[in-house]
Amino acid sequence: MSEDENKVWPTGLTLKEAEEVHSYLIDGTRVFGAIALLAHMLVAISTPWLG
16 A cells, blocks of 8 residues: 555545645634624724723
């Protein structure tokens, strides 16, 4: 059984494919963080529980 040296263990992706998936993961995390920050700011403005 020959193994392809371009594959990244254990996913079976090539290095380029793994980097592409990683970039999508980072972008998705940034979008989620921005939406969460906006939601928390709207809640803090609408219900000022600290003041």
